[in-house]
Amino acid sequence: MTPWLRRQRALADYTLASLARRKGKNIALVAVYAIVVFVLASAMFFAASLRFETSAVLRDAPEVTVQKITMGRQDLIEGSVAEEIGKIRGVTSAKPRLWGYYYDRIVGANYTVMVPDDPEMIPEPGSVIVGEGIPRARGFKWSGAPLFLSRYEGDLKRFDVARAFESDSALMTSDLMLMNEADFRDFFEIPAGLYTDVVATVRNPNEVATIVEKGSNALPQMRFVTRSDIERTYQKLFDWREGLLAALAAAGILAFVIFAAEKASGLSAEEMREIGILKAVGWDTRDVIAMKLWEGGLVSLGAFLLGTVTAFAHVFFFGAPLFAPILKGWAVIYPDFALAPHVDGLELLTLALLTIVPYIAATLVPIWRVASGDPDAVMR
Amino acid sequence: MQARRPTTPVFIVLGALAALLAIELYYTAFASAARNTRLAKEAGLVRALGLTDTALFTEARYTRHPALADLNTPFQDHPMGFDHFPSGTIVPVPDLPGNGWLIFEPEAKK
Numbered sequence: 001m002t003p004w005l006r007r008q009r010a011l012a013d014y015t016l017a018s019l020a021r022r023k024g025k026n027i028a029l030v031a032v033y034a035i036v037v038f039v040l041a042s043a044m045f046f047a048a049s050l051r052f053e054t055s056a057v058l059r060d061a062p063e064v065t066v067q068k069i070t071m072g073r074q075d076l077i078e079g080s081v082a083e084e085i086g087k088i089r090g091v092t093s094a095k096p097r098l099w100g101y102y103y104d105r106i107v108g109a110n111y112t113v114m115v116p117d118d119p120e121m122i123p124e125p126g127s128v129i130v131g132e133g134i135p136r137a138r139g140f141k142w143s144g145a146p147l148f149l150s151r152y153e154g155d156l157k158r159f160d161v162a163r164a165f166e167s168d169s170a171l172m173t174s175d176l177m178l179m180n181e182a183d184f185r186d187f188f189e190i191p192a193g194l195y196t197d198v199v200a201t202v203r204n205p206n207e208v209a210t211i212v213e214k215g216s217n218a219l220p221q222m223r224f225v226t227r228s229d230i231e232r233t234y235q236k237l238f239d240w241r242e243g244l245l246a247a248l249a250a251a252g253i254l255a256f257v258i259f260a261a262e263k264a265s266g267l268s269a270e271e272m273r274e275i276g277i278l279k280a281v282g283w284d285t286r287d288v289i290a291m292k293l294w295e296g297g298l299v300s301l302g303a304f305l306l307g308t309v310t311a312f313a314h315v316f317f318f319g320a321p322l323f324a325p326i327l328k329g330w331a332v333i334y335p336d337f338a339l340a341p342h343v344d345g346l347e348l349l350t351l352a353l354l355t356i357v358p359y360i361a362a363t364l365v366p367i368w369r370v371a372s373g374d375p376d377a378v379m380r
Numbered sequence: 381m382q383a384r385r386p387t388t389p390v391f392i393v394l395g396a397l398a399a400l401l402a403i404e405l406y407y408t409a410f411a412s413a414a415r416n417t418r419l420a421k422e423a424g425l426v427r428a429l430g431l432t433d434t435a436l437f438t439e440a441r442y443t444r445h446p447a448l449a450d451l452n453t454p455f456q457d458h459p460m461g462f463d464h465f466p467s468g469t470i471v472p473v474p475d476l477p478g479n480g481w482l483i484f485e486p487e488a489k490k
Contacts, residue, residue, distance in 0.1 A: 016386040054434055056419045060427040065448060070386050074448075080415060097430060101441065110438045112445075119426040131435065153486040169422040174435040174442070197448070230432050230447040234445040236470045237446060298390065305397035312404040 005007070008294075011287065018274070029260070030303050037355050038314070042349050043246055045339075048324055051238040053171060058230055062199035063208060065225040066094075066215065074223075076194040081219065085200050088214050090267040096195035098184050102177070105150055109137045109332035113177045115184045122180050124151050127160040132167045133174035133333035149187070157187065164281025167336055173255045174335035212286040214306040262361055272370055272378055279375035288371040289364065296363035300356040307355075340347040 019026045068077040068083060079096045086094040098115040111134060116122055123129050128147060141162075147159045165173040183266070185192065202208055212224045277289055314320060316339055324334075370378055425431070437443035 009385075012387045013385050016390055020386065050436075053422075057423045058421045058432070061432050062430045065432060067448065078400065091401070101444070110440075110444065112435070112438075114429060116429055121428060133435070133438075165425075168418050169425050171434050171436070172422055172426055172431050174427075175438045176431075176435065178429075225432075225448055233447045234434075260481065262485050297392075302390075302394060302397070305394065305401060309397055309400045309404065316404075316407075331437055333435070333438045334433050341411045342415075343405060360439050 008290070011291050012294045012298070015291050015298065018291075019295065019298075030299055030306070031358070032256055032259060034310075034354075035301065036253055037135040037304050037351070038311045040246065040253075040355075041308045041311035041348075041351055042314050042320065042323065043312060043344065044351060046320050047238050048344045048347060049315065049339040050171075051235070051340045053259070053340045054062070054238070054311050055231065055235050056340075057172060058227075058234060061227050063202045063205065063227050064091075064200040064215075066198040066200065066214065067223045067225065068197075068217075069221060069223050072195075076190070077222075079195055081222070082198045083196075084218065085198060085215055088211055088218075090211050092201045094200040094201050096188065096198050098189060099182060101195050101321035102149065104137070106148075107137045107332055109133075109175070111175050111177045111333075113179060113184065113188075116178050117179045121178060123162045123178055124160075125180055125183060126158075127162040128167070129162050129176075129178040131165045131173040131176040132170050133335060134177060135161070135164060137333050144344055151187070159183075170335035170337035174337075175333045226319055242315075242341050259357060275367070275370050276375045276378035279371070279378065283373045285313055289367060291362065292363050292367045292371075296360035297356075300359040303354050304352055308351070312343075315339060 064085075066077070066081065068075045068081070076369065077096065080098045082094045085091060095117055097117070100113055102111045102113045104111060116129075121129065130147070134147070135143075135145075143164075144161065147161055149157050149159065151157070159179075166175065179187065184190065198327075200211075204209055208226050208228070212226060216222065247266055278288055278291075314322065355370075432447050433445040435444065442449035
């Protein structure tokens with residue numbers, strides 16, 4: 001070991017021995033510090049993972065969705081609109097879609113009912129394909145149990161569950177119910193020729209803006225939602241949510257800042273005397289500062305590592321149980337899914353810098369003032 | 381014999397924590413193949429069904445489909461009314477109108 005390393009090790013030894021003298025207070029400090037890091041890191045991992053999954057998956061969302069707006073509300077759209085949009089140059093296909101919401105009076109849950117376009121996904125008449133949340137909400141005991149839906153008092157309609165989506169895709173399909181068109185029109189009493197909205201595919205993604213402009217000129221009462229609008233909505237949603245969790249943690253952080261500032265900067269008389277004695281027995285100002293640097297470094301690094309390691313386990317191994325109540329809201333159906341393991345390296349680095357550096361700085365500044373003073377004056 | 385130095389156990393604990401963090405970070409790389417297969421399957425489903433939104437909040441139209449909801453739905457009771465659903469605080473009002481909104485044109489496009 002080089003003399004420099006040996007010296008640093010000795011300083012660290014001294015620091016730890018000094019910390020051990022105020023064991024309770026310092027253990028409490030590391031624990032509170034680690035909890036703050038844990039909350040922030042959990043929020044960060046959680047949001048980064050959700051953002052990663054939605055942006056990866058919604059890349060395949062419809063390029064253009066067209067809705068008809070009547071009196072500020074979305075209205076049923078005529079099938080002929082799809083033909084008109086299909087005629088715009090650059091549009092490869094435009095298809096009307098049927099989908100809507102169904103409020104299940106029995107369990108108080110909302111389902112999203114959809115008529116699939118893909119022939120492989122279309123269920124037989126009288127049967128439905130459901131997301132994993134629906135059998136769970138209904139408390140189905142065995143697979144193949146029929147689904148009874150009631151639209152109003154005294155009404156009961158039976159559907160057979162052809163199959164359920166795997167929970168692998170629960171984030172997107174948890175509350176989904178696929179029906180064939182005839183059943184859908186019959187169930188919701190939608191007249192033939194009317195649809196919920198129209199989706200269009202575009203040959204060249206760069207042309208979307210032009211196509212939307214042409215479309216809005218030809219069909220001024222329609223609203224066009226593009227894939228980039230969807231992506232932007234979700235980007236905003238996750239930034240917002242992460243911000244919200246950080247805001248929830250803010251009160252805790254503030255309390256911690258007061259605690260840490262009191263601990264780090266408001267030097268107790270005992271600590272001042274310690275520094276005075278060290279200086280009197282021949283320690284250099286630099287040694288005292290190096291010793292305090294070790295103190296701040298050990299405390300904040302320990303808390304950062306502890307907080308981050310447990311936050312990772314909390315989010316990715318245990319499914320973020322502490323956040324679930326906040327996110328579940330009042331919904332009866334909440335997707336049961338494993339978060340996609342994904343860590344944003346830059347965010348982790350930012351978290352490390354934001355938690356470690358300020359604490360070390362808060363420890364150093366007051367020490368500098370005391371350590372550069374006269375030992376006699378400091379001890380007195 | 382040399383006395384036990386207090387740094388030894390502390391450095392061991394810090395080293396163990398750092399190793400755990402490294403293992404966890406490696407786990408994300410290790411699990412990425414399975415994750416990507418799952419996401420590709422899910423993306424295929426999104427493409428086949430034309431899904432636009434996540435099923436995270438199912439209680440209201442504007443939380444289930446924030447990208448496609450009417451802009452006035454969060455305020456359906458009255459314009460300054462508080463949101464009825466708790467998740468309305470988590471789901472912000474969509475950043476629409478974007479391209480091609482009805483009646484008025486976005487400033488940026490003029």
